[in-house]
Amino acid sequence: xxxxxxxxxxxxxxxxxxxxxxxSEGYLVDVAVDGEVGLRKLLEGGYDLILxxxxxxxxxxxxxxxxxxxxxxxxxxGPVVVLTNLGQDAVIKQCFELxxxxxxxxxxxxxxxxxxxxxxxxx
Amino acid sequence: xxxxxxxxxFLKLEQLALDIxxxxxxxxxxxxxxxxxxxxxxxxxxxxxxxxxxxxxxIKQTFFTDKVNKQTFREVTKAENLFQNETLFQKGSEWExxxxxxxxxxxxxxxxxxxxxxxxxxxxRSLLLLPIQHARRLSGILILASAxxxxxxxxxxxxxxxxxxxxxxxxxxxxxxxxxxxKITKQVYEMxxxxxxxxxxxxxxxSIASHELRTPMAAIRSYAWMALHKSDxxxxxxxERYLVRVLMSTERLINLVNDMLNISRxxxxxxxxxxxxxxxxxxxxxxxxxxxxxxGVEKNIHFSILEERLPKVLADPExxxxxxxxxxxxxxxxxxxxxxxxxxFFTDGKVVExxxxxxxxxxxxxxxxxxxxxxxxxxxxxxxxxxxGGTGLGLYISKSLIELMHGKIWASSEGVGKGATFxxxxxxxxxxxxxxxxxxxIRSKGEAKGLEPAAI
Numbered sequence: 001x002x003x004x005x006x007x008x009x010x011x012x013x014x015x016x017x018x019x020x021x022x023x024s025e026g027y028l029v030d031v032a033v034d035g036e037v038g039l040r041k042l043l044e045g046g047y048d049l050i051l052x053x054x055x056x057x058x059x060x061x062x063x064x065x066x067x068x069x070x071x072x073x074x075x076x077x078g079p080v081v082v083l084t085n086l087g088q089d090a091v092i093k094q095c096f097e098l099x100x101x102x103x104x105x106x107x108x109x110x111x112x113x114x115x116x117x118x119x120x121x122x123x
Numbered sequence: 124x125x126x127x128x129x130x131x132x133f134l135k136l137e138q139l140a141l142d143i144x145x146x147x148x149x150x151x152x153x154x155x156x157x158x159x160x161x162x163x164x165x166x167x168x169x170x171x172x173x174x175x176x177x178x179x180x181x182i183k184q185t186f187f188t189d190k191v192n193k194q195t196f197r198e199v200t201k202a203e204n205l206f207q208n209e210t211l212f213q214k215g216s217e218w219e220x221x222x223x224x225x226x227x228x229x230x231x232x233x234x235x236x237x238x239x240x241x242x243x244x245x246x247x248r249s250l251l252l253l254p255i256q257h258a259r260r261l262s263g264i265l266i267l268a269s270a271x272x273x274x275x276x277x278x279x280x281x282x283x284x285x286x287x288x289x290x291x292x293x294x295x296x297x298x299x300x301x302x303x304x305x306k307i308t309k310q311v312y313e314m315x316x317x318x319x320x321x322x323x324x325x326x327x328x329x330s331i332a333s334h335e336l337r338t339p340m341a342a343i344r345s346y347a348w349m350a351l352h353k354s355d356x357x358x359x360x361x362x363e364r365y366l367v368r369v370l371m372s373t374e375r376l377i378n379l380v381n382d383m384l385n386i387s388r389x390x391x392x393x394x395x396x397x398x399x400x401x402x403x404x405x406x407x408x409x410x411x412x413x414x415x416x417x418x419g420v421e422k423n424i425h426f427s428i429l430e431e432r433l434p435k436v437l438a439d440p441e442x443x444x445x446x447x448x449x450x451x452x453x454x455x456x457x458x459x460x461x462x463x464x465x466x467x468f469f470t471d472g473k474v475v476e477x478x479x480x481x482x483x484x485x486x487x488x489x490x491x492x493x494x495x496x497x498x499x500x501x502x503x504x505x506x507x508x509x510x511x512g513g514t515g516l517g518l519y520i521s522k523s524l525i526e527l528m529h530g531k532i533w534a535s536s537e538g539v540g541k542g543a544t545f546x547x548x549x550x551x552x553x554x555x556x557x558x559x560x561x562x563x564x565i566r567s568k569g570e571a572k573g574l575e576p577a578a579i
Contacts, residue, residue, distance in 0.1 A: 013342040017349070024353070055334060085337040087384070088330065106341035107377045110348050 003048040003122055004028040008038035008064070009083070010056050014106065018051065018083075021111055022118070035059025045073030049122055052100070054084040054091060062091070065098035079121050083114075129283050132160050136287070140294045147305065149298040150291070154188040157287060162190065166280060167270040169246050172205070173255065173291050175263035180212040189243070205241055207234075211264070218252060223261060227281045228252045231273040236266070249273035251281070253288040257296070265291055322391070329387045333380050340380070344373045375514070382516035385574050386497070389523045394442075394574070396527050396565035400435040400552040401443060403475055404428075407466055410447040418455050425463040433468055436475050437552040437563060442524045445574055446532075449517040450479050450545045456513060457483030457543070474530075474548040486536040486543050494534050495522040525549070527565055 005027050009015040015031055022029045030047070032038035035056040042050065042064070054061035061082065081102035082095045092103050102121055104114065125133075139156055143149050150173070158171045172187040187205060212219045218228035230236070231249050238244075247268045255263035265288045269276070351358070351366040358366070388394050408428060415426050436443075454464045462482040469476040486494070498515040525532045525547050532547040550556060556563070 011338050011342065014338065014345070017342065017345050021345075021349070085334045085341060086330075087333075087381075105337075107337040107344065107380075111345050112348075112352070 002026055002028050004030065004046065005118070006030045006032065006038070006041055006047040006050045007083075008032040008035070008050065008052045008056065008061070010034055010053060017111075018114070021115065025115060033057075035061065035064045039064050039067055042068060042077060043071060043073050045075035045077050048078040049118060050077060050080045051083045051118070052080050054082060054086050054095070062094055062098065065095065065100065069098065081118065081121055125279060125282055125286075129164060129279070132164050133283070133286050133290075136160060136290055140290055140297075143294075147298060147301055149294045149301075150186050153294050154186055154291070157291070158188050158190060161267070161287070164283075166267075166283075169243050169268040169270055170266075171268075172266045173263060173295070174206075174211075174266065175255070175295065176211060176261070182206070182211070205238055207236055207238055222252055222254045222264060225254050225256055225261070227254070227285060229273045229276045229281075233268075237268070246270050249276065251276060251284055253281075253284045255288055255292045255295075257292060262292070263295075326387070326391060326393075329384060333384045336380050337377065340373055340377050344370065344377065347373060379514045379516070382514045382520060385520055386516060386523075388574070389520065389527075393567050394524075394527065394565070395567045396439045396442065396563070398437045398439055398528065398560055398563040400557065401438045401440050402433075403436050403438075403443070403477060403549070404430065404433050404468070406440065406444060407447060407477060410444060410451055411466060413448070414451040414455050422455065422458070422460045422462075424455060424458055424461070427463065427465045429465070429467040431468060433470060433475055435552045436549040437556055437560070438528050438530070438549050441574070442528060443549070446521040446524050446547065447477075449521045450547070453513075453517065453545070454479050454481040454483065457481060459483070470551065472551070474550055476546050476548045478544050478546040480542060480544040482542045485539045485541045486534065487539050488536075491534055491536065494518050495532070521547075529563060 005022050007015060007018050007022075007029060009018065009031070010033055015033070019029045019031055030041060032041050036058040038052070038056070039059060041047075052061045052064065056064070059067075061084070065080065079101040080099060081104060082092075082100045083104045083106055084091075085106050087105060095103055102117065104117055109117070136153075136157060140149070140153050143152050145152070154171055154173070158168060161168055161171070168190065170187065170189045172185060174182050175184045177183050185206075212223060218230050221228040229249055229251055233244070233247050233250060236250060237247065247270065249269045249272055251267040251269060253265040253267070254261055255265055265284070267284060347366055347369045351363065351370060411426050411428060415424070451464070451466075458464060458481045464482075465480045467478050467480070469478070495518050497519045522532050528549060530547055530549040532545070534543060534545050536543040
């Protein structure tokens, strides 16, 4: 069965880019444009991996992770990998404390590297 | 000539003026004592007042003390009711001319000066007007309101009054200086608070701006990469070359944003240095592998590491890695295809030196000094930099980091065409140094921030 990925990303170009990238690799991809939609989809659950941005409209990524801790999803989700451009230590630390398993800086990676990282978290 | 008791009184008052500790209230405390002493010396003055004027003769500040309650009022408004005129020296009268030229004047026209509503008005029969001079200019008058008639005022009384005037002026200047100092201190404090606020705003701006900049750059990078590597039509050589350049320039731009962010963190004291004992040889090997795999392979550069037994150094491993990456990255950038890069070590028992020698274009003597400054790139290196993603900030960052770790960094070259050697030295993690490792630790001011990824 194909892995199902949720991309929570507000920037349209990047969102569509990652969507296309993962679909071309055979993944099933769902997207969310802000933190609220992201949380709603995550509470339904059933994703094998979540790529989460931090600076998001309506609800930022950190708050989404916090909400997720108190509200269990209907169907369990796979790991959350943060995919952002924020590089502050404090943010990175908080993400891991809130349960993220990875932290990727968008501008530092080429698409093949993003794919590689995601594959490593899906194993 | 003053009699001895007057001189003693003067000396006593002088000492008093110098002894008053709270200089901001010097005159308020001093004037009542002066009036009391004058009365004790046989001069029945009803009140003592000092007026300070501006250049137009307008009264700026007044001090007043009264025989009855011995209190000093320093509010200008209080004295307005006492004096009839706000401006002096307008009429050119005899007393005005005298005072202007620094002489004392005695007047019996009390009502011209003093408001008849002043409770003790009827006791005053004459006024002794003494000029207060500062820097050879008239800066005010000391007024002594006497219960004696004008014609009884003798030379001794005037001379004594003049000496007292000098004391009053001295006290006023002391007070003024102290007041200005307090004001300046306050201004400096406020300015400092403002600067802190601006610094915070700048920091916020830098991190938000860099985030905002990196988002579109990530999109450009991603799409250009896809166009280059995953195109569904075959690319012509031309289009491929264009896309490679778009990608390289984007990476360079991203590196620049990262480096500027790092510099803002280093200069703002937001970087933490957590020193520990580091095996520099294995760290160097790791970084050499990384440099080799990223660009060394395609340029067919030969790497060598002169392995030897080395003591461990005291350094923050993350920052040390950053420096190594930068120096090796530079060596790769500037070394032509088929060239070689050699890493070697040296220790004198106190420090370990790490040298990276390349077979690149070399550096002229006069250019060596520019290397470690911000954007201190050299004229002949522009070509290499534009195709390699260099930012002109890497060595400045490396130098800052090495110095934060109590080390040194320098470059040498035997000249243009003869390659260059970059060397840094770090203290050996001896037992003594490890015992006082806390002295090498640097805490961040405010929220600590790590470094953005280094570019090779």
